[in-house]
Amino acid sequence: MSNKIKQEVEKIDIPKELHKRSAMGVLKAKNERQRKRKNVKGIVVAAGLLVSIGILSLVNHDFVQNSTTPDSDRHTVDVTESATDSMHTVDIQANYIGYETADKLSQGADIILVASPIDDFTNRDHQSTKYEDGTLQDFYTLTKLNIERIIKQPEGINIGSQMEVIEPVSIITEADKQQTKVTVGGYREMKQGRRYIMFLGNNGMGGYSIINMNNGKFNLDGGDAQDIPTNTEEKAFKERLKKDILLKFNVK
Numbered sequence: 001m002s003n004k005i006k007q008e009v010e011k012i013d014i015p016k017e018l019h020k021r022s023a024m025g026v027l028k029a030k031n032e033r034q035r036k037r038k039n040v041k042g043i044v045v046a047a048g049l050l051v052s053i054g055i056l057s058l059v060n061h062d063f064v065q066n067s068t069t070p071d072s073d074r075h076t077v078d079v080t081e082s083a084t085d086s087m088h089t090v091d092i093q094a095n096y097i098g099y100e101t102a103d104k105l106s107q108g109a110d111i112i113l114v115a116s117p118i119d120d121f122t123n124r125d126h127q128s129t130k131y132e133d134g135t136l137q138d139f140y141t142l143t144k145l146n147i148e149r150i151i152k153q154p155e156g157i158n159i160g161s162q163m164e165v166i167e168p169v170s171i172i173t174e175a176d177k178q179q180t181k182v183t184v185g186g187y188r189e190m191k192q193g194r195r196y197i198m199f200l201g202n203n204g205m206g207g208y209s210i211i212n213m214n215n216g217k218f219n220l221d222g223g224d225a226q227d228i229p230t231n232t233e234e235k236a237f238k239e240r241l242k243k244d245i246l247l248k249f250n251v252k
Contacts, residue, residue, distance in 0.1 A: 166209035
């Protein structure tokens with residue numbers, strides 16, 4: 001199972017007719033393949049998400065650093081564990097637009113919400129498509145939210161109390177019923193019932209997706225331990241970014 005997914009990722013090449021979700025940025029990815037092959041393993045799968053998850057062009061993945069602000073009373077909060085924690089995971093590294101400050105992230109987002117996922121990750125709408133030869137083409141998950149607060153939204157749109165957003169992660173079920181979680185850039189899904197402030201971009205196809213990967217959603221109640229990077233540098237970056245965001249929007 002896991003080897004099959006890996007083989008699919010490794011044999012991916014740019015098709016003559018680009019999938020409409022990957023119409024932007026894929027050609028640049030292919031041009032860079034010869035120069036930076038070690039950095040673009042699986043880039044075409046990720047490119048299949050360029051529009052799905054709101055990425056409009058490619059930049060160096062290393063430009064974006066990940067991190068979080070741990071709550072001071074985290075030890076008093078129950079932590080939600082995902083049923084997929086023990087599931088084999090394939091992480092596809094990708095280049096994407098990164099925002100390093102609260103102001104830039106806010107400007108880059110079409111919608112900013114405080115909300116909570118309604119369903120457990122395993123029960124969400126997992127989408128994936130493949131080319132005719134069975135190679136993985138595109139994947140994402142549609143996550144339904146209960147909305148607590150709308151901070152920013154486009155003019156003329158009434159979001160209401162619930163909304164469905166796109167996350168760059170999915171569960172792939174193969175013919176033998178075996179399952180593999182596939183994710184982009186180390187993205188970790190939001191947990192059921194946990195509060196997040198999140199930044200969404202219009203994908204141009206009527207949907208809204210998390211932007212800035214793991215640094216586009218921030219757990220507010222301390223119940224998502226996976227929202228905190230283990231890497232010291234990434235953790236420090238997200239701590240700073242989250243602190244600035246909470247101050248900017250007066251979110252607790």
